[in-house]
Amino acid sequence: KAGVTQTPRYLIKTRGQQVTLSCSPISGHRSVSWYQQTPGQGLQFLFEYFSETQRNKGNFPGRFSGRQFSNSRSEMNVSTLELGDSALYLCASSPVSGNQPQHFGDGTRLSIL
Amino acid sequence: DQQVKQNSPSLSVQEGRISILNCDYTNSMFDYFLWYKKYPAEGPTFLISISSIKDKNEDGRFTVFLNKSAKHLSLHIVPSQPGDSAVYFCAARGTLGDGGADGLTFGKGTHLIIQP
Numbered sequence: 001k002a003g004v005t006q007t008p009r010y011l012i013k014t015r016g017q018q019v020t021l022s023c024s025p026i027s028g029h030r031s032v033s034w035y036q037q038t039p040g041q042g043l044q045f046l047f048e049y050f051s052e053t054q055r056n057k058g059n060f061p062g063r064f065s066g067r068q069f070s071n072s073r074s075e076m077n078v079s080t081l082e083l084g085d086s087a088l089y090l091c092a093s094s095p096v097s098g099n100q101p102q103h104f105g106d107g108t109r110l111s112i113l
Numbered sequence: 114d115q116q117v118k119q120n121s122p123s124l125s126v127q128e129g130r131i132s133i134l135n136c137d138y139t140n141s142m143f144d145y146f147l148w149y150k151k152y153p154a155e156g157p158t159f160l161i162s163i164s165s166i167k168d169k170n171e172d173g174r175f176t177v178f179l180n181k182s183a184k185h186l187s188l189h190i191v192p193s194q195p196g197d198s199a200v201y202f203c204a205a206r207g208t209l210g211d212g213g214a215d216g217l218t219f220g221k222g223t224h225l226i227i228q229p
Contacts, residue, residue: 045216058216090156098214099145104156
């Protein structure tokens, strides 16, 4: 069974640009969550999508947004990039939204110059 | 304010012995707890979880213990093997009013080193 797939694996952008990251969940999983990992703050929850609807959101500015498609694939967008957005962005999926394990992809490493 | 704390940044254990990783939490609304293992350049891998209605859950060499009154959980690995060397994250989540679950709140991780 294929795991969670994130593309691209690495990305370099400059300040002010925008970026879109993609996540394909495990087949049959309908919940997709996004996390940001930085050395200083650790792993922090960005948002969760279930059945194409945002279920909940972490404490991040509105520059961070996402969406989910009917096939459960999800995209995350960051606009007006700042140096502090340099991080590993991780996507996780689970069958439904609830108390079930989330399974993570290997992430997209975003570097802002 | 850190709601999930792993106070030991690193832990060294001899191969074959028991590894005990600890985690404390402050949010009494958390009702589901998980442990993940992470190798460099890979995403976290789910190990084991426990619901707040239980105080112990076992899966092979891994056992998680939950002490709700102390707001403390621990992961025991017996016996420890070289491949267990990795960073271990404790995570917790609460249930939302609509029955869904909140996002995972993670600790900062403990780097477990298994010595041959």
